[in-house]
Structures are given as structure tokens and as C-alpha cells.
Amino acid sequence: MTPTTDAIDYAKLPKHIAIIMDGNGRWAKERNKDRVYGHHEGVLSVREIVNVSAQIGIQYLTLYAFSTENWNRPKEEVAALMELLVNTIRKEVSDLNKNNVRLCVIGDLESLPLKCQVEMQEAIDLTATNTGLTLILALSYSAKWELVEAIKNIATAVKNNQLSVTEINEELISAHLSTASFPDPELMIRTSGEHRISNFLLYQLAYAELYFTSTHWPDFRKEQYIQAICDYQNRERRFGKTSEQIQTNLTNVDESN
């Protein structure tokens, strides 16, 4: 049976969902189309997933739109993807505002074509005061790049006597990542059947629930998204504790309410 939003337990909604949108190329190939056609269809899924997220009250949604490794793709595909990003963002800004969505970007933005940087910055500025869903696009992003940058910044602060080595802890590292102002994702979804994290939010996904589906990204729509959220809600998150400890805590919370 296809789940609807009624199947969602709103008391157990993840605050932050991260998605590796995979399979645009294979989806297109299965239809004898070129890869770029798959990316264009992928944009329709992006729109639907953003809208559903805003509607059901997800606070943060991170989409892996272009990885550092994606620069190694054929240059025509890279150019088409950049063009698609610029055009999509330009077209979507008014809908983002209508849906109270704030746009943020993480990644090595300086490596993007200038046109793309300018367009992104404009959209970020135009949506900056929205208070609903925060949509985070990972662009020219890789977790290893992000960790190297964070370590360089921490090392510089130590060298300049602004920080002592004993002050380095998990929180300080989090505060030096590009996601410093967002909570860690509780749920990471990857479409298209690959069971990898592919250099995505390695530090932040330490305790995330991972959900893999064979559905290609252009076919990943509202129903598939709700299915992933319901699957997450049926899991027990133990954070290294035992199942008994978790159950006891839940009972105590229930009794104190």
C-alpha cells in the first residue's frame, strides 16, 4: 500500500534529512535518452521533495547536488549541470519564498563558475529571512575537502595562540564544518541502489540512520519519500546504548508527562 502523509508520526519527525540523489543517468539510459535528460527530470523530484519537506515540517533538508568528484565527468555534462542549477535556482526563488524556504549552500563555492556563484548568492540573500524549511545544497562539496579545511583552520588558530590543543573536542570540530549552524542529519537517503556514502557529510552522519532504495532519483517522489520517513520512524536509535536502556528512558519520559 502506498503511504500518505497520514502514516507519518509527527512526534518522531527527523529534524534534518540528507539525500544523495543518485541514478539520473541510469534512469535516462533506460529510456534511451542522454544523461542530461535524466538531470532535468531529477529537478522535478527536487521540487516535489522540497515541497513535501516544507509541508510536513522537516526543518533541514540537505541535497547532494554536485560532488567534488563530479568535476571529473565529461565537460559537456558538467556544463549542462551548472546551467541547470543556475536556471533552476533562478526559476524557483519565488516558490521558495512562497513556501517560506531558506536556501543555503555548502561546498567549495569558489570553484563554481562565476555565474553560478552570483546566482546562488542572490537566491541565498533573497530567501535569508524565511523561517520554514532550510534547504541546503551541497555544491562542489566533499566531506574530505570539508575536513581538511576545518583542520587547517583549527591548526591556524592553535598556531596563533587563539586556541589551545586541550580545547579541541567534538563540538569544536563540528563548529568548524560548513554545516556548523545546522543539526546533524538523523536520516540519510540514497537512491538508485548504491550502498555508499560517497564522501558526503562523513562527520555529521556518524549516528544517522541510512536508507537505501533502488528507485532512481527521477522516480523518487512524495510516496517514496514518505516510505523512507516511515521506515526511519520504525527504527530504534540506540546511540551505543542497549535496547533496554532506551525502552526504560522512553517509559520514564512518558510517566513524567
Ligand code: FPP
Ligand atoms: C546523480 O545521478 C545526480 C547528480 C550528480 C546531479 C544531481 C542534480 C540534480 C538532481 C539536478 C539539479 C539539482 C538541483 C538542486 C537544482 P548520476 O548522474 O550519478 O546517475 P547515474 O549514477 O545513474 O549515472
